[in-house]
Amino acid sequence: MTYIEQLQKKHITVLGLGVTGQGIVRFLLSHGINPKVVDSRPVPPCADWLNHNAPDCEAVFGNLADAALAQTDLIIISPGIPLFEQSVAQAIAKGVEVIGDIELFARLNTRPVIAVTGSNGKSTVVSLATEVLKAAGLKVGLGGNIGTSVLSILDDEHDVYVLELSSFQLETTHSLACLSAMILNITEDHMDRYPDFQAYIKAKQRIYQHVEHIVFNAEDQHTFAEHGQGSSVSLTEGDYHLMKVAHEPYFAYKQTPLLPVSSLAMVGKHNQFNALAVLALLAPMQLPTSAFVTALGAFRGLPHRCQLVADVAGVRYFNDSKATNVGSTVAAIESLASTKRNIILIAGGDAKGADLTPLKAPLNAHCKALFCFGQDGEQFMPLLRNSHRVNNLKEAVIAAKSIATIGDIVLLAPACASIDMYPNYMARGDEFVQLVEEHTLV
Incomplete structure (x- = not known):
């Protein structure tokens, strides 16, 4: 008996109906399996897709306690949902196997x-x-x-x-x-x-x-x-x-x-x-x-990853909006660093509870200024003497331009997630690119 044939005999619950969950459901449907679909959100991102493409699938949206997860044979879980979530942990304790789409x-x-x-x-x-x-x-x-x-x-x-x-x-x-x-x-x-x-x-x-x-x-x-x-x-x-x-x-x-x-x-x-x-x-x-x-x-690299946006009057602007943690921002600074302290860093957002102190040494070694914004922007202020709190990315770009001189680098590498102000890091990076075009290419 193939593994697919084994799955066809099981009661399967897909937990999470985002991009990953949709991919799992689509795959199971293609093999004649109608899973139960569960999501803690009242209206998950792919709810309309499910309604139109899999009307025979049982769907439970909202409180996971109402989803009877412990009464299924197999849960295929989306990565955004932790295994320690109470209903998931209870199902595991009852012997339910929980895997992801990679498994x-x-x-x-x-x-x-x-x-x-x-x-x-x-x-x-x-x-x-x-x-x-x-x-x-x-x-x-x-x-x-x-x-x-x-x-x-x-x-x-x-x-x-x-x-x-x-x-x-x-x-x-x-x-x-x-x-x-x-x-x-x-x-x-x-x-x-x-x-x-x-x-x-x-x-x-x-x-x-x-x-x-x-x-x-x-x-x-x-x-x-x-x-x-x-x-x-x-x-x-x-x-x-x-x-x-x-x-x-x-x-x-x-x-x-x-x-x-x-x-x-x-x-x-x-x-x-x-x-x-x-x-x-x-x-x-x-x-x-x-x-x-x-x-x-x-290969020229991927958007939002140390992407050169513009070189204006000898000042280079780099979009590294994908730098959503401290380590990636340190890497960006050190990768672009020269013998001069010529980097103007723009950082901030949702720090996800991270310790920001590892930024202090590279900031002081390579950065002439820091402009910070967002939910946890204030936490960046003690890291560099020449730090400035701004309200948003637009203010940061305009302020960075005002102090930048020939040979400087203006770097967006936030060290934070974007969810406090943007749908995702791509939207943040796109706004940075647009702001650079609007306020520097003139």
Whole structure:
């Protein structure tokens, strides 16, 4: 009996009807399974879709206590819902199995998987890896936390899958077999979800459960695998590193040059690290060097990730709205830093309970000013002497422009989630781009 046939005999509840939940329901329906659909919101985002496309599915929206979760055989949960939520925890205590869509994918997939997690840089690494694989002529399925449901790309057409995985997704993943997997970095994040930093690290470490080729960050011990050896990545000290060949920097493996750093179109030290991570992750695939050269030269990066918006009168404006935690903001500052304190940082939003003090050293080393806004903007004020509280992003951009001189960098890297003022980080980044165009390109 196939696993799908086993599922067809079970009473299945899909918990959460956002993007992930919709993908799960759509997949189950395609295999003749009508699940019960539950969401704590009175009107979840995909309620209309469910009503039109799956009218035979029982739906319970609102209080989870009314959903009888303990009376189902299997709960397929969306990553935004914690396992410690009372109704979920009670169902688990009663013996109900709770998995996520990544685990369901893992139980059905037969193709090689390249998996990446980390606090920062995941989307860039998986996107670049995908482009390299495509340049090598392979059919690639890219999904997971990057915004595409893994179940929607599960088919026999793909040669390999590249998955971006969050700690939330990994919490409910037990049997994902990977050809290679990497934790890029781990810095404090989602402290509103986890009891402490160690719990967050433990969730990330779950990516190494069933991996043939482990890759880790040589400069971040939190990324080291507890068992087994692997390949390390670092600009200076990893198995995959940078080296000089006739005064030109090269990406290298154990002092063997692979290709020049100049082949990488993206700017910044953090993107050099990302390229090394891709080289390490894809090593088991034994791809031609030409595939890397083609992809690294063509890939310009993703929007809202240290994206150069404009260069106006010698002042460069960068949009890194995706920097939603302290670690990503530190990375952005250090990647753009020079010998001068020439960065004007715009930060603030919902800090998610994080400790902001790790920002203090890079701010004082590389930033001439800080403009902070949003719900937790006040918490940034003690980090740099030249800090200014503003009411919104518009005020921050105008104020930054007023003090910027030739050679300066105005950087939006908020170190916070955007939900206090925006629907998402993309909307925040889009507004920044628009404000730069309106108030500097004149």
